[in-house]
Structure formats: C-alpha cells, structure tokens
Amino acid sequence: MTGTSKAPSRLDETDRRILRALQRNGRLTNAALAEEIGMAPSPCLRRLKALEEDGVISGYRALIDRRQLGHGVEAYAFVKLAQSDPDWRTRLIEKLKAFDEVISCQAMTGECDLLVHIVADDIEAYGEFAMQRLLTLPGIADMRSSFVLATIKPDRGWPV
Amino acid sequence: MTGTSKAPSRLDETDRRILRALQRNGRLTNAALAEEIGMAPSPCLRRLKALEEDGVISGYRALIDRRQLGHGVEAYAFVKLAQSDPDWRTRLIEKLKAFDEVISCQAMTGECDLLVHIVADDIEAYGEFAMQRLLTLPGIADMRSSFVLATIKPDRGWPV
C-alpha cells in the first residue's frame, strides 16, 4: 500500500452540493454539475478532482436491476463464528470474500459476528450455495438466512 | 407513474461486459468503455442507451467515504413489527423512509420483519435516533441494533 489518504479537507457547503448531485447522478458531466450547483465549470472540476484525490469520492458505479441479471433472490446470512484461532478466521474470511454470491460482508457487534449479503438466481440456487459451499466452511458455528421480500427504501447513498 | 418498463431484453455477453465495466467505473466515457469491451464506440453507445432505456441500468452513483462526511457509525436495526392493521404498517413505513439516517430498509423473512440500514455521526447520535425517533414509532414490537465493526468485503455490485 502506498497512498496514505490525507484528510485536512473539511467539506464546505459547495463540496456537499457536489456530492449530493453525484450521488443522485454519478454520470453528470462536469458542465452539467457546475450548472446544477451554480458555479463555473473550471472551479467545479477543481473541487471534484480534489474530492476524488482525497478519497471522499472513492469511485462511481452503475446501478443495475438484479432481476434483469437473473438474480431473483437476495438474502442476508447471519453468521456466528466458532471460537477458533485467528488463522482459521482469516482463512474463512478469505473464502467468503471469494464467492461471487457474496455481495458484501461485514463484521458486526451483537448476536451474529458476520452479516453476509448474498444474491442467487433462485431459492434452489441459494439453498445449494448456503448448504454446499457456505456451511461446509470450517469455522462457522451457526448461520441463519433471511430473504428480502421487498425493498421499502432503496439505498440512495449517505446523507450529505 | 407513467413508464412501464419493458423486459424482453435478454442480456448477451457483450451487454454483460458493458455492465461489468460500468459497475467497476460508472463514469467511463463511451469511448473508453468501447475500447475496454473491444467494440467500436457507436454500437457500444447504442447498447448502453438500450440498457438504460430498459432499466437494466437504473442509474449511476458516486461512492462516498461516509467517514469523511462525519458519519462514524453504521448500523443495522432488526425490527419486529407488532401485529397491527395494514394502515398502521403503512404509516410506520412512511415515517421510516423519511428519516435521513435510514439508508435503506427491506422487508424480510425470518426472525425480524424489517432490516434497517442506518448511519449516524457517532454512538450518541445513534442512540438518540434509535431511542427518541425509531422506538417511539407506533407499531414496532421489538428492535435490536448491531453495529458495523469492519467491512470485510465491500459492496462492488452484482455478479454479472
């Protein structure tokens, strides 16, 4: 790892307007962005570059309808780890990260140790993945799956 | 609401390559995208437009480091609803959606009815939000909070 992120940058209201706009539409051209926040294109681009440089903006992503990819099932697995040496834990984590079905994984406080966001084409595929590939990993003491029935509030990013 | 999305579009390998590329970098210019997938810019753009038109791509988003926004705490609340008439449920949902702190909310199978993704500046702010604003909503039978300790695998979108 080379680049240590600096962080003197306190975000002012202009920065925040830029972030808000790009969270709504990450593909805005600089010209359109500048107009939206009421600023000339050049200083707007300067700020945008600084925000990227400082890692405030870490990237851009196209949002895709998972159903049209054939992924009919979205689930969360609540995983409780067996107490085992850190080595095992590390290897488990590595395996977990490698699965395409695992969208994201976070270590948590509380009842479960890991919150694993999973996608699969259908329930059968999910079952096979969970039983054959997840639960067979050494180091998992317990796992419960919950399936997404409906998205009540879709993720639109952080409040800025 | 006017536009009903059509969905005949079966995605071929070229479409998928476009989606993969834009999930990694949503701000790729059409020229760069075309080069990456080994195609001439013009047909590439036509496909991109079609993907947007069909709602396969639903939007674009800048990814922002929440910490630099001052949001030090990320949590999930596992909410169990009280049995109550659909009216109450609807009103609860509306209230939930209105909170800036609520990043996303999904109806789930299993132990909890709602999985609520929440962000706050610090633990104190989270506590205040959870106790004063969430738990006071009528219709919540039970709620447990878990805090994100570490992101083991960050969300990079769906497998394509």
Add this chain to the structure above:
DNA sequence: AGTGAAATGACCATAAT
C-alpha cells in the same frame, strides 16, 4: 470524418485572514 461540446489548464480577480 466533421461538428460541436466538454474537459483542462493558464491566468486574473476577489475576499477573508
């Protein structure tokens, strides 16, 4: 290919410290 727009960078203006 060619047209028009957008990104980029040099330079100046201005305001706050």
Add this chain to the structure above:
DNA sequence: ATTATGGTCATTTCACT
C-alpha cells in the same frame, strides 16, 4: 500580504451525427 477560491478564456480532447 498571502492564501484560498471563483471566474474567464484558449486549447485540446472527446462525444455524437
């Protein structure tokens, strides 16, 4: 005065026809 930040313009690059 100096630093930080916005505006203007000229040039290059790029997107779309």
